[in-house]
Amino acid sequence: MNFFKYQGTGNDFILIDDRDGQFPATDQAYVERLCHRRFGIGADGLILLQNDPDYDFKMVYFNADGAEGSMCGNGGRCIVRFAHDLGLFERETRFLAVDGEHTAVVLGDDISLKMTNVTGIGDRDGLTFLNTGSPHVVQFIDDLESFDVVAEGRAIRYSSTFQPGGTNANFAQVIDDHTVFVRTYERGVEDETYSCGTGVTAVALVAHQQLTMPDPVSIQTIGGNLRVSFSPESDGRFTAIHLIGPAKRVYEGVLTI
Numbered sequence: 001m002n003f004f005k006y007q008g009t010g011n012d013f014i015l016i017d018d019r020d021g022q023f024p025a026t027d028q029a030y031v032e033r034l035c036h037r038r039f040g041i042g043a044d045g046l047i048l049l050q051n052d053p054d055y056d057f058k059m060v061y062f063n064a065d066g067a068e069g070s071m072c073g074n075g076g077r078c079i080v081r082f083a084h085d086l087g088l089f090e091r092e093t094r095f096l097a098v099d100g101e102h103t104a105v106v107l108g109d110d111i112s113l114k115m116t117n118v119t120g121i122g123d124r125d126g127l128t129f130l131n132t133g134s135p136h137v138v139q140f141i142d143d144l145e146s147f148d149v150v151a152e153g154r155a156i157r158y159s160s161t162f163q164p165g166g167t168n169a170n171f172a173q174v175i176d177d178h179t180v181f182v183r184t185y186e187r188g189v190e191d192e193t194y195s196c197g198t199g200v201t202a203v204a205l206v207a208h209q210q211l212t213m214p215d216p217v218s219i220q221t222i223g224g225n226l227r228v229s230f231s232p233e234s235d236g237r238f239t240a241i242h243l244i245g246p247a248k249r250v251y252e253g254v255l256t257i
C-alpha cells in the first residue's frame with residue numbers, strides 16, 4: 001500500500017488514498033506504529049481519504065496514538081492539498097470530516113479551509129475554553145519562548161475539569177496589534193507539536209474577544225505562519241471562520257509493515 005507524507009506549518013501527517021476502503025482503520029496499534037518516529041514513518045497523525053457519495057471526499061483522522069480524533073485543521077489543509085494533487089478538484093472543494101462539511105480553496109502555496117462555526121467562548125474553572133472542531137484551552141502568557149508547554153499543557157490536558165475526553169492546550173503571546181505567537185500541547189499526540197490548526201483558530205477568536213484584535217489575526221507557530229479570518233456574531237458565536245496557510249507534500253513511499 002502506498003502512503004504520502006504531508007506537512008502544514010510543521011504539523012505532519014501520513015496521508016493514504018483509501019478510496020478502495022482497504023486500510024485497516026480499526027487497528028489502533030497499527031496506526032500508532034505507523035505514526036511512531038522510531039518504529040514507523042513518523043507523524044502527528046494519519047489521515048485517510050475516502051469516498052463519500054455526496055462530497056468530493058471524506059476525511060478520516062487519527063491522532064498519533066492511533067485513536068480517531070476530533071477535527072484537525074492542519075490535517076484538513078493537508079488532505080485538501082492531497083485531493084488537489086490527486087486531481088479530485090481544481091480550485092474549490094467540499095468535503096466531509098468528523099465535525100461535518102468543510103469547503104476549501106487552493107490559493108497557490110496556501111490552502112484556505114473553512115472551519116466549523118464556533119458556538120461561543122466559555123470559562124471552565126477559570127480557564128478559557130472553546131470548541132473549534134476540537135476542544136481547546138487558550139491561555140495568554142508573557143514569555144512563551146521559555147515556557148514549559150509540555151508540563152503546563154499536560155496538567156491542563158489531564159485535569160479533572162476536562163475529563164473524560166481531555167483537551168488540547170494552547171499558550172499564546174501577543175506580538176503586535178494583529179499577531180500572536182502560539183505553542184500547543186496536543187491531546188492524542190501527548191506532546192507539543194510545531195503547530196495546531198484548530199488550536200490557532202481558537203487563539204485567534206479569543207484574541208478577538210478578549211483583546212479586541214481585529215479580523216484577520218496573524219499567527220506565528222514554531223512551524224510557520226497562519227492566518228485566521230472570521231465573522232463575530234452579536235450572540236457570541238463566530239461564523240465564516242477560515243484557516244489559511246501552506247500545506248505541502250514531502251514524500252511518498254510504500255508501506256512494508
Ligand SMILES: N[C@H](CCC[C@H](N)C(=O)O)C(=O)O
Nearest residue numbers: 069070072073074196197198
Ligand atoms: N493538529 C490538529 C488538532 C488535532 C486534534 C487532536 N489533537 C484532538 O484533540 O483529537 C489541528 O491541526 O487542528
